[in-house]
Amino acid sequence: METYGSTRYRTRYCGDLGVADIGTEVKVAGWTDVIRSHGNLVFIDLRDRSGVIQLRLDAKEAPQFLEMADTARRGWVLNAHGTVIARPEGMVNPKLATGGVEINVQDFVILGQSEPYPFPLSSAAEIDESLRLRYRYLDLRRPALQQNLIRRHHMTQAARAFLDRVGFIEVETPFLIGTTPEGARDFLVPSRMQRGSCYALPQSPQLMKQMLMVAGFDRYYQFARCMRDEDLRADRQPEFTQIDLEMSYVGLDDIIPIGEGVVAEIAKVARGIELPLPFPRMSWLQAMENYGTDKPDLRVSLAIHGVPPEFTETVPITKDLGPGVSARYLPVPAAFGSLSRSAADRLVENAGKESGCKVSWLKLTAEGASGPLGKSLVAPLREHMLASLGEDRGEAVVFVAAGKNWVSAAKCLGSLRGVIAEQCGAVDRNALKFLWVTEFPLLEWDEEQDCWVPAHHPFTSPLEEDLPLLESAPARVRSTAYDMVLNGTELSSGSIRIHDREVQKRVFGVLGIGEEEARAKFGFLLEALSYGAPPHGGMAIGYDRLVMLLLGAASLREVIAFPKTSSGKDLMFGAPSPPNKQQLSDLGLKWISDAPKPVL
RNA sequence: GGGGACGUAGUUCAGUUUGGUUAGAACGCCGGCCUGUCACGUCGGAGGUCGCGGGUUCGAACCCCGUCGUCCCCGCCA
Numbered sequence: 001m002e003t004y005g006s007t008r009y010r011t012r013y014c015g016d017l018g019v020a021d022i023g024t025e026v027k028v029a030g031w032t033d034v035i036r037s038h039g040n041l042v043f044i045d046l047r048d049r050s051g052v053i054q055l056r057l058d059a060k061e062a063p064q065f066l067e068m069a070d071t072a073r074r075g076w077v078l079n080a081h082g083t084v085i086a087r088p089e090g091m092v093n094p095k096l097a098t099g100g101v102e103i104n105v106q107d108f109v110i111l112g113q114s115e116p117y118p119f120p121l122s123s124a125a126e127i128d129e130s131l132r133l134r135y136r137y138l139d140l141r142r143p144a145l146q147q148n149l150i151r152r153h154h155m156t157q158a159a160r161a162f163l164d165r166v167g168f169i170e171v172e173t174p175f176l177i178g179t180t181p182e183g184a185r186d187f188l189v190p191s192r193m194q195r196g197s198c199y200a201l202p203q204s205p206q207l208m209k210q211m212l213m214v215a216g217f218d219r220y221y222q223f224a225r226c227m228r229d230e231d232l233r234a235d236r237q238p239e240f241t242q243i244d245l246e247m248s249y250v251g252l253d254d255i256i257p258i259g260e261g262v263v264a265e266i267a268k269v270a271r272g273i274e275l276p277l278p279f280p281r282m283s284w285l286q287a288m289e290n291y292g293t294d295k296p297d298l299r300v301s302l303a304i305h306g307v308p309p310e311f312t313e314t315v316p317i318t319k320d321l322g323p324g325v326s327a328r329y330l331p332v333p334a335a336f337g338s339l340s341r342s343a344a345d346r347l348v349e350n351a352g353k354e355s356g357c358k359v360s361w362l363k364l365t366a367e368g369a370s371g372p373l374g375k376s377l378v379a380p381l382r383e384h385m386l387a388s389l390g391e392d393r394g395e396a397v398v399f400v401a402a403g404k405n406w407v408s409a410a411k412c413l414g415s416l417r418g419v420i421a422e423q424c425g426a427v428d429r430n431a432l433k434f435l436w437v438t439e440f441p442l443l444e445w446d447e448e449q450d451c452w453v454p455a456h457h458p459f460t461s462p463l464e465e466d467l468p469l470l471e472s473a474p475a476r477v478r479s480t481a482y483d484m485v486l487n488g489t490e491l492s493s494g495s496i497r498i499h500d501r502e503v504q505k506r507v508f509g510v511l512g513i514g515e516e517e518a519r520a521k522f523g524f525l526l527e528a529l530s531y532g533a534p535p536h537g538g539m540a541i542g543y544d545r546l547v548m549l550l551l552g553a554a555s556l557r558e559v560i561a562f563p564k565t566s567s568g569k570d571l572m573f574g575a576p577s578p579p580n581k582q583q584l585s586d587l588g589l590k591w592i593s594d595a596p597k598p599v600l
Numbered sequence: 601g602g603g604g605a606c607g608u609a610g611u612u613c614a615g616u617u618u619g620g621u622u623a624g625a626a627c628g629c630c631g632g633c634c635u636g637u638c639a640c641g642u643c644g645g646a647g648g649u650c651g652c653g654g655g656u657u658c659g660a661a662c663c664c665c666g667u668c669g670u671c672c673c674c675g676c677c678a
Contacts, residue, residue, distance in 0.1 A: 033638095034637095034638070034639085034640085036636090036637045036638065036640050036641095037634080037637090037640090038634055038635050038636070038637065038640080038641090039633070039634040039635070040634080040635050041634090041635035041636065041637080042635095042637095043636075043637050043638065043640085045638070052638095054637085054638070056636085056637095058635075059635075060635085073629090074628090074629095087636085088636070090636090091636055091637080091638090093637095093638055095638080096638075099638085116610070116628075116629055117610080117611090117628085118610060118611080119610075119611050119612090119628095120610095120611060120612085120627075120628070122639090125611075125612050125613095125627085126612080127611070127612080128606095128607085128611085128612090128670070128671095129670060129671065130669065130671090131611085131670095133670090183676095183677065183678035184676085184677050184678080185676085185677085203677095203678090204678095206678095228677060229677095230676055230677040231601095231675080231676060231677075232677095233672085233673080233677090234671085234672070234673095236677070354674085444678090453678075454678055455678070456678055457678045458678080460678090481678095493678085555671095565669090565670065565671085566670075566671065566672085567669085567670085569669095571670095
């Protein structure tokens with residue numbers, strides 16, 4: 001290794017030293033890990049971000065430092081100067097990268113002392129997360145977390161290098177923007193200079209990147225921070241990072257390889273693997289029909305099938321569901337793990353409760369059928385089910401769901417599919433199954449608000465061939481939206497955008513956004529589209545999530561330096577906190593909540 | 601907004617089912633000894649508002665009510 005990192009305190013990093021360095025004089029600096037004192041011979045494990053090296057302090061050779069070494073404690077900051085020597089015969093530690101050598105210390109200085117750690121940094125023991133978050137700087141000193149962030153850095157560099165190579169320009173966009181009526185709740189920032197008005201933090205740079213396309217940047221990307229004021233999960237933080245990108249003069253087949261390329265470069269660095277390209281593609285319809293979700297986990301081979309319409313009424317659970325009733329079934333071969341009667345009953349009960357569908361099951365063998373639905377199973381349907389199972393069916397359990405429409409039945413079995421795979425241990429934790437889901441519906445019917453809402457966002461272009469249906473049959477209009485899915489997680493979504501002012505107006509129309517409202521909310525967009533907008537499209541890749549999945553982390557908090565708790569608090573900085581009186585009066589705000597009072 | 605789990609030395613936990621003497625263990629911490637350790641060893645020591653508040657009881661870590669915190673899930677997140 002070069003002398004990178006060489007400073008007045010250090011010539012080398014601890015973890016980089018090896019047998020090649022024997023005989024050289026080095027200076028290292030870092031934190032003490034374990035100190036093992038034998039009275040007249042002291043060993044100190046010194047750690048920096050690169051790893052650990054053993055310091056050796058011998059009473060015979062450097063008696064003046066022995067006393068100092070004796071006062072040192074774990075976590076203190078040391079600066080040591082000495083010679084790299086080979087360890088004696090039989091004293092090599094194969095568990096340590098630097099285990100063949102040690103530094104015979106000739107000189108050493110205590111640069112800083114430390115309180116005893118509030119929790120062990122070395123141990124693999126699981127420490128209460130609130131404690132870790134409160135002392136995040138110590139938590140981040142632990143090798144596991146530090147490696148996560150270092151690997152994330154390399155992944156980021158790989159993505160940047162790739163995007164640069166294929167002509168993307170990195171542009172930063174503002175945090176203080178106006179609120180746009182998108183899906184999530186906005187974080188608001190009250191303005192001092194414009195009293196009574198607020199900025200909103202971006203939920204994504206969506207409109208800004210479209211403006212950059214109108215401006216002619218042609219290919220833009222950014223590691224964009226996004227903020228959404230919604231409830232959190234293990235894979236959801238209030239602020240997160242997207243690899244946001246947008247391209248001009250493109251169709252789907254121009255964008256998708258870029259998305260695949262970025263992810264492949266990142267995976268190469270993260271795991272040293274070559275992802276097989278291109279990723280498989282599947283229409284939304286296929287995904288829903290076969291997997292009961294728009295983000296199927298292809299690590300699991302189970303697929304959902306439709307009960308042919310002519311047999312639907314022979315399945316007892318379809319009764320009383322009215323017109324449009326649809327039944328679907330999920331065959332689970334015995335090879336997948338044998339399910340007991342009670343286990344099947346339990347699965348069915350939960351699935352029914354959550355979905356509002358009628359669910360039941362039967363056991364299917366080459367000879368016959370048993371279980372709750374076994375008796376009523378008509379022969380042709382039985383043949384149909386057996387055919388869908390393939391050869392190694394064994395004692396297959398078949399779950400059947402009936403819903404008011406095929407989508408609800410499919411969704412019900414889709415979640416059941418996930419639960420069963422999990423329970424049977426049929427999910428290969430190391431596998432990476434990417435795919436694209438395309439041709440999403442453009443619109444969804446919102447029961448609560450009694451109106452059409454965009455399935456993706458209101459700037460998503462409909463598929464050209466479905467454009468004539470926009471006003472007459474909105475439900476049937478497919479969009480150019482596409483999602484990248486990894487192991488059942490939505491990693492990215494994107495679309496070709498509307499670049500035609502008239503089409504945009506029509507979509508707003510179907511969404512119930514009148515001319516005036518459109519002008520008020522998106523005036524600048526419509527205006528921009530009237531100045532020669534190129535056909536454009538792009539995507540945003542959920543970067544924290546991608547890093548988490550590629551590194552095998554259990555939570556986003558393991559790949560983010562300073563994450564928040566599930567209730568949105570930062571336990572180290574103590575944010576959020578009540579504003580003080582001066583801040584409120586500057587902003588022209590009055591505190592009406594009776595919750596935490598403003599600081600005086 | 602709803603459901604679930606957890607909360608006891610600095611840390612990780614046991615003890616709570618069935619209320620009963622002085623709340624234990626391991627690691628860590630402090631002090632002594634030790635020239636080949638690397639989970640060092642060894643001898644000794646300190647360390648507790650059982651999350652908080654209230655209730656039941658002769659008596660509460662343990663039972664009840666409330667509350668706070670962390671985590672997971674549903675709703676929500678285009």
